[in-house]
Amino acid sequence: MSNFTDKLKAAIDEKESFVCVGLDPRLNRIPDHIKEEVVKEYGKTKEAVAEIFIKFNKGIIDAVHQHVPIVKPQIAFYEQYGHQGIRAYEETIKYAQKKGLLVIADAKRNDIGSTAQAYADGYLGEVDFWEESEFGFGADALTVNGYLGIDGIQPFIDSCEDYGKGIFILVRTSNPSAGDLQDLETDNGKVYETMAELVNDWRIESKGKNGYSAVGAVVGATYPQEAEELREVMKESYFLVPGYGAQGAGAKEVIPAFNEDGYGAVVNSARGIIFAYERKPWQEQFSAEEYQEASQAAVKAMRNDINETLDEYGKLPW
């Protein structure tokens, strides 16, 4: 069973890219021509929403798959349309993997042991299916929230070992009020620092050949000083770094999330890539019909921005 971080490193090397594209569709921002075509067949139904999401996502995946190692569909945007939305989520994962992409299910799941086991089975492993078992969503990795402690995390770690999967535990989130709880001073540093030490403790023994553990961390790009310090604490963990682009962080802010070897982080952008067609500077060059070209231009620019900045700091591995 290949380790998740070995697969991730191979994909990063192949694409020469640390970009993760957030596949977070929103009905009112998807180009009209896609919606109109689907509505003709399905009407204005939730089934139509699912078909629109699938069609849009496939278009984005086709446009970006040669330029990024990994994508991250945020399940909230699908789940809000109920079972039809979840069908779109399943199809999106399948299509991305078919196109050679790794997929992080961004679901930030968390619960007590037996329920965490159900989530782990559903996202990363196999579910009870009469006498046998069957794969669930089959994602390559999952984001999780560690507020419940190790017995709520262990089932996910077990799935990492059993199925060659990865997890990213929330340590330092990218939002403005991240500090309400995460910045509280404890006997052992701030809460997020303790979470980082727990993540480091929870690294699985079976590390990848590349030296990284399948237990990673979410560390927001909007807090670069914290990222630098966290890089020291969790040397063998990959960081999933949200906050680049629409949330305000640039390439300089994401550099501290990388190790000296140039690995150890993937940087997510959602709106800035998938809705590039309606955002600066791309909106002047591309129409809504050219949303794929706009996304490809945006993703190449982001890849280059990060790679060039890594190079400036002597961290580019190639």
Place this chain on the structure above:
Amino acid sequence: MSNFTDKLKAAIDEKESFVCVGLDPRLNRIPDHIKEEVVKEYGKTKEAVAEIFIKFNKGIIDAVHQHVPIVKPQIAFYEQYGHQGIRAYEETIKYAQKKGLLVIADAKRNDIGSTAQAYADGYLGEVDFWEESEFGFGADALTVNGYLGIDGIQPFIDSCEDYGKGIFILVRTSNPSAGDLQDLETDNGKVYETMAELVNDWRIESKGKNGYSAVGAVVGATYPQEAEELREVMKESYFLVPGYGAQGAGAKEVIPAFNEDGYGAVVNSARGIIFAYERKPWQEQFSAEEYQEASQAAVKAMRNDINETLDEYGKLPW
């Protein structure tokens, strides 16, 4: 718009019951006669799993709805079967509400602001639907995880106000390793105590007529001393109390979660009620075909156990 806690108090008074039934179906524990009947029609498919869950849950709801104010389907057990599982989740919510029950979606959702908004819309409010909007799951309340701070919670609070819904924020969970993070000592008490103060700060202004806020807390019955202290901090919040029964807590352990007025808590049991037919002491009295009767007997016993113990402590309101 009626406040969630007013609806909850009315339901508690009507049923004279503080019991919440956890609707957490597991394929391998559902009576064979239900599975066999469905498989005849649908084969051994995920569609069949959904139909089995719906049929089983309807049976449980029919058996318990006169004896409890509220039910709590844990979404992990549905979600692991993908979109078919989510269809069963939707049908379960609808049927429970049709039978006069309030429904807590136990999903422990958490994310940054814009994504938290998507979850809030999906579970409690209305989602973007072309020129209009449409209700999502339509649950009456949702469990949420506050690790991301207020901007990840505010969208849920807004939904409480706009739609007469409730939330239960994880404060002190019922699992053995709850303390890994929650027990860390900060300048301001332990992490869970700070979370409790945040919950108290986040109470919405628009309290119910009964004096309770729509912003509640999850406080595990397995930590009764902590519950007693937390009751003081969050006087105007309802507690959702997991841990009774299968997790080892009895009625005495849940009493501290109640206020002196006898309100302020609902006590959840899942396995102990829904799979009563295969558990002590009911397995000797009931066959698998009589799983409804077993669940009804178990729920009545739990209701009486809690009410009698509340009475002993002078907290029974009737």
